Amino acid sequence: MPPPIATPRARALGFGMKRARQARNLKVRELGRLIDVPPQNISSWESGKRVPKIDELATILGVLRVEPAERARLLNLARYANDPNWLIQSVLDGPTLLTTYIDYERSATSMVDWSPGLVPGMLQTPSYTRAIFAKTTHPASHVEHAVRVRFARRERLTGRNPLQCQILLSEAVLRQNIGGPAVMAEQLRHLLSAMRLRTVSLQIVPNGIGYHPGQYGPFIIFGYADLPSIVYMEHYRGSGYLYDELNVADYRKATKILASLALSEQDSADLIEAVLTELEA
Structure with a gap:
């Protein structure tokens, strides 16, 4: 073989x-x-x-x-290049790991992102990113570097050969009090703006719908024009890349289940607007 x-x-x-x-x-x-x-x-x-x-x-x-x-x-x-999967134990947002992740993102043609707890990095506002890092011990220079990198990644949605993104967010993401009401309101307004891009499909998976495969944690599926897809998983103290066909196929099935449970894009926008109104009341 x-x-x-x-x-x-x-x-x-x-x-x-x-x-x-x-x-x-x-x-x-x-x-x-x-x-x-x-x-x-x-x-x-x-x-x-x-x-x-x-x-x-x-x-x-x-x-x-x-x-x-x-x-x-x-x-x-x-x-170890022929090993089909790659699990990493390391500090999140370490320079080398972050650069490697961005390389995967930059070379992809499509991306599916399931986020049960946080807004995906590419769609975060600077204030939201800073609020996340405020709970860590990272030095200020590291935080500002992360802010600049995440802001620059937005170009993948609008530049040459833009990345086609299917974003699935848990309703819980909208209701996290990260940074306080003003920061959350700004972040939700940015999500609504991103939904107007032709490269972004964003749907909300509502709370209270019972068990679904997304409850095991966040994941991203990167698709490529002429290479096999790769699944990326991120956890508190590590991350991993899955390559073998059975794993990728299972995550694609999970995506279909999550999409079937999610609100339509219009209903998702309406829910974001409703939460935004609550924050600004």
Whole structure:
């Protein structure tokens, strides 16, 4: 059986290789000439469709003068690149993990996001993001970096080749008192604005409807034009990427169930408006 194509680690390796090459202002062909490798091989490695051998990767990282910590990270990704799933134990919003997540998001063509507790990062207002981090011990510089990154991610909804997003929110998200009434009101107004974008479909899954698969936690399904889909899960002290077909298929089934339970887009907008009116009363 051939090895799996573009697994989570293989793509993360490719993202890292591409960033290292671009940091040296080298084109694919230029790097190929330096290491005597066909440029199509480098392109395949950077897309995650193929994985370089350890000695090939070591040569590339040496030529690109990659720092020791990043070099060790990329070599480790290569060693386990054929594993179908990737579970990570680490601090949320760590720089490397955040960059990797954004690379997955940036290269996707579609995204399904089930959020039972918080507004998705891409749709958060700066005040809402700061209110979340106010309950953590992150330094101010880290918080402001997270705010800038989340704001910049909005470009994926309106720029070239925009990301098509299906957002499913629990009604509980609308009623969380994050940052107080003024912050929540601003956040809800922003959700209503986002719903007017042609790239965004947003529906609310109401409270009190009994058991459904979304109660196990948040997840995102990234879809790609020419690569297999990947499921991303985030928890308090870690995250994970699922790749194998059975897992992805199960999360797609969960999405269909959640969408069938959700209010229509118009009824969802009406509910957001109603909660907003309560906050502003």
